[in-house]
Amino acid sequence: MPFTAHPIGYPRLIVAAPASGQGKTTVVTGLLGALRRRGTAVAPGKVGPDYIDPGYHRLAAGRPARNLDPVLVGEERVAALFRHGATGADLAIVEGVMGLFDGRIGPGGEIAFGSTAHVAQLLHAPVLLVVDATGQSHSLAALLHGFRSYRPEIRVSGVILNRVGSQRHEQVLRDAAEHAGLPVLGVIPRTDDLAVPSRHLGLVTAAEHGDEATRAVDRMADIVARSVDLDAVVRLAGSAPELPGPVWDPRDEVEPQANPVVAVAGGRAFTFAYAEHVELLEAAGAEVAVLDPLRDERLPERTAGLVLPGGFPEQHVAELSANSALCKEITALASRGAPIHAECGGLLYLAEELDGHPLCGVLKARAEMAPRLTLGYRDAVSAADSVLFAAGARVRGHEFHRTVLAPEQGLQPAWHWRGDGGGHRAEGYVEGGVHASYLHTHPAGQPGAVERFVARCA
Structure with missing residues (x-):
């Protein structure tokens, strides 16, 4: 390396x-x-x-x-x-x-x-x-x-x-x-x-x-x-x-692609992001545009892909729901097959609703607060080819949430891993250009996924 x-x-x-x-x-x-x-x-x-x-x-x-x-x-x-x-x-x-x-x-x-x-x-x-x-x-x-x-x-x-x-x-x-x-x-x-x-x-x-x-x-x-x-x-x-x-230098980790505009959600609702993610996106050729779903009603001009990190959308769900204009834009982006990478809070934002508040509806799933915290590292295997990973790729990630999603996986899940009791678990959604999951990954540990994402955006 x-x-x-x-x-x-x-x-x-x-x-x-x-x-x-x-x-x-x-x-x-x-x-x-x-x-x-x-x-x-x-x-x-x-x-x-x-x-x-x-x-x-x-x-x-x-x-x-x-x-x-x-x-x-x-x-x-x-x-x-x-x-x-x-x-x-x-x-x-x-x-x-x-x-x-x-x-x-x-x-x-x-x-x-x-x-x-x-x-x-x-x-x-x-x-x-x-x-x-x-x-x-x-x-x-x-x-x-x-x-x-x-x-x-x-x-x-x-x-x-x-x-x-x-x-x-x-x-x-x-x-x-x-x-x-x-x-x-x-x-x-x-x-x-x-x-x-x-x-x-x-x-x-x-x-x-x-x-x-x-x-x-x-x-x-x-x-x-x-x-x-x-x-x-x-x-x-x-x-x-x-x-x-x-x-460590992000330019050593990825090959530059064309320069698509990649919108990355931030603001008060989406704060669970590593600094290296934007650095790798830019090193791969992306023009990164910061998006605040609590304030911005439009996606940035020429948006070719969207990153929705984790955070606390559950604390701001009424405001996120009220910004229906942006939700419609994200739904339209997903319907065109554009790459969308959503982790944890980003996954919730793509759901139909969270605690009864309508959200983007990209995923046919509903989310609500749960009585207990889900927390821990996971040794996961990519369940399908996606905008981030090839099928069979092995990834270490981390779960950290107090919400549940029903159903917790789509017709094509994002991941397979062994649960705490040793049983098999399928989790997340791969639909078109969407890769959405509760699993947090560190981009510096998976730089190829960032390069692949930018290439799909380009």
Whole structure:
């Protein structure tokens, strides 16, 4: 796989935690914002398939956050994608996922594939642990000792104590960290001032939160600047060894086609997209036009293909339904056989209705909110030739939704995979030029699909 070579060492660190809910996103967003205020160019990253946290990272850093997911892109691409995102920055900060060692379940004793620890290995990056200190004191020493010694090749090099209740509480925790041999790089007091609204799939996205998201990022930067030794964080990032190797370049991944106009949905309703998707579309020759289905009543001029990413259409379904003019244009585009790539929220938008609200009606299916979340990686096989994949192509994707579609597959499904119980599952729709599914894929892991899509648009 060809990449562009790059010699830079890339100062970097990974912010991890013992478990979810410890405050990683607050700390990373605050670090990015506080360092940027000092004139430091910071590059954000996120382990795993998360779309929401990177929106806050982007606001804080002023540049796109890169998702580093060995499951979706292959572990051989992780470092190259990291270098791509970090080029031109003074240092990079990558937020972990779940607990440090949590990832795909596999044989015991191995570092879980796709875990934060796995990415730390691939990037040879030091780890800064964020610990929610609520309800603990001396026990912190045992926790920190365990994370340092469990896999010593993962370099846990410092700790930030979060939600600390008092000066006395802080001193006890500092003593415990000293016993464990880990320096304390910051102490963040317990406060309700950093709360960001959440809902069924996590935090409210930065795009939906508007000006309040900017104010929330500013508050995070304020408290981190007061509570964390930023110079120590910079030194820790600088302790990472050089990271020589290739830089991912979309122009190395795809061959340019003719230059069709490809509309890509965005705005508040469709925020689940990777930055590399547009980069690959453009490298393949497409002229990308951003479309906001909440505001735009017409497709861009000369639209030859449409990308509908995931997001939260269920939160904006009344507005999407009211924009019937755009729905009719999309239906007409589909009827002409134009390529349409719809994932998750995009799939819902193409349905006849969502929770009783009429939508595009391209797919003869109805969607509604479900009582439980569907979440997890899938090893899928393409069920048919489509505008994205040849039949039989093997793809790793990720499901993340709290809606159900009836029927959940068309006469020609998009995918086959084994369900959690081992049974066969068919999912998604391939109809004409439409490829619609709940499955999220990472374009950097499937660049041939982007090239194929642009070729069909041309």
